[in-house]
Amino acid sequence: MTNFTGHDFIWGCSAIGAGLALIAGIGPGVGQGIAAGYGASAVGRNPGAKSDITSTMLLGQAVAETTGLYGLVVAIILMFVKPFG
Amino acid sequence: MGLFLTGNELAESFMIKGVYKLPFQFLGGDVWITTTAISSWIITIMILAFGIIVGNKFKNADEIPTGLQNFIEMAVEALNGMADSILGENRNRFINYIGTLFIFILTCNLSGFMGMRAPTADYGVTFCLGFFTFAIVQFQGIKNHGAGHFTGLFQPLPVLFPINLIGEFANPISISLRLFANLLSGVIMLGLWYGMTPLLAQIAVPSFLHAYLDLFSGAIQTYVFCMLTMVYVNDKL
Numbered sequence: 001m002t003n004f005t006g007h008d009f010i011w012g013c014s015a016i017g018a019g020l021a022l023i024a025g026i027g028p029g030v031g032q033g034i035a036a037g038y039g040a041s042a043v044g045r046n047p048g049a050k051s052d053i054t055s056t057m058l059l060g061q062a063v064a065e066t067t068g069l070y071g072l073v074v075a076i077i078l079m080f081v082k083p084f085g
Numbered sequence: 086m087g088l089f090l091t092g093n094e095l096a097e098s099f100m101i102k103g104v105y106k107l108p109f110q111f112l113g114g115d116v117w118i119t120t121t122a123i124s125s126w127i128i129t130i131m132i133l134a135f136g137i138i139v140g141n142k143f144k145n146a147d148e149i150p151t152g153l154q155n156f157i158e159m160a161v162e163a164l165n166g167m168a169d170s171i172l173g174e175n176r177n178r179f180i181n182y183i184g185t186l187f188i189f190i191l192t193c194n195l196s197g198f199m200g201m202r203a204p205t206a207d208y209g210v211t212f213c214l215g216f217f218t219f220a221i222v223q224f225q226g227i228k229n230h231g232a233g234h235f236t237g238l239f240q241p242l243p244v245l246f247p248i249n250l251i252g253e254f255a256n257p258i259s260i261s262l263r264l265f266a267n268l269l270s271g272v273i274m275l276g277l278w279y280g281m282t283p284l285l286a287q288i289a290v291p292s293f294l295h296a297y298l299d300l301f302s303g304a305i306q307t308y309v310f311c312m313l314t315m316v317y318v319n320d321k322l
Contacts, residue, residue, distance in 0.1 A: 058305055059308070059309060059312060062263075062305050062306065062308075062309045063263075063309060063313075065263070065267075066259060066262070066263045069262065069263060069266035069267060069270070070262065070266070072266055072269075072270055073262060073265075073266050073269075076269065076273075080100075
């Protein structure tokens with residue numbers, strides 16, 4: 001710990017921040033699970049509309065994924081672009 | 086050359102790399118031919134060659150389609166159906182752009198199968214695609230609504246003008262970041278796999294990762310990008 005500089009401190013804090021940014025992955029996980037659950041129950045009620053339900057569900061899930069991907073982008077910027085040091 | 090994933094460099098394996106430095110400067114910075122540019126050239130040449138082959142095929146099309154002609158007719162019908170579900174009667178005005186977008190993004194997303202770094206995993210590419218959408222949406226808004234396109238920003242209350250403005254500019258950022266981040270996560274996962282596992286685990290196992298990250302995710306994101314472009318355009322018609 002003798003050669004611990006301010007640059008190292010900022011780099012460590014950036015790594016912690018990148019880890020914290022990926023907490024954003026909780027939201028899309030829950031949301032996609034809810035969408036898949038309702039999709040499954042809709043197919044159970046009306047098996048004839050399976051293809052329509054599946055495509056609508058996948059479209060909604062892909063859009064709901066966006067907030068989690070913003071967290072990923074922030075984490076990648078913190079780790080590889082290193083805006084603070 | 087750095088175009089293909091070697092698996093030797095862990096962090097290097099999923100970065101965009103400069104291949105050839107051009108002998109001039111632009112706005113005080115160096116100009117590089119990157120792996121993204123070379124990959125998109127290869128993809129453009131492939132699409133052009135495919136288009137020429139299909140065009141020659143359709144010059145003397147058969148009454149009863151077989152083989153390639155059958156496949157192309159099915160693909161065009163699927164694209165038309167996709168555009169019909171959003172745009173309805175205005176479909177023929179936009180199907181050329183939407184179809185071009187769909188073919189280009191899909192080929193880019195699937196280029197991971199050919200060992201290339203997907204061009205859509207570069208924010209420069211996806212931002213341009215998002216900007217095209219933005220430009221088309223604004224053009225259609227001004228053309229169809231005139232001054233109402235701008236006064237609509239003050240609806241329902243003038244206080245909401247900043248939020249409406251941000252909402253207008255957030256669309257291209259949001260759709261381009263969605264495509265970029267999906268493809269980037271796939272590139273990073275595959276780069277980590279190729280960089281961290283021993284040679285034995287690189288023979289057949291990555292095909293499952295490729296199937297999910299390149300094929301499934303890439304196809305879904307292509308569909309989402311085209312659908313959202315059509316939804317935004319349809320709002321302004």
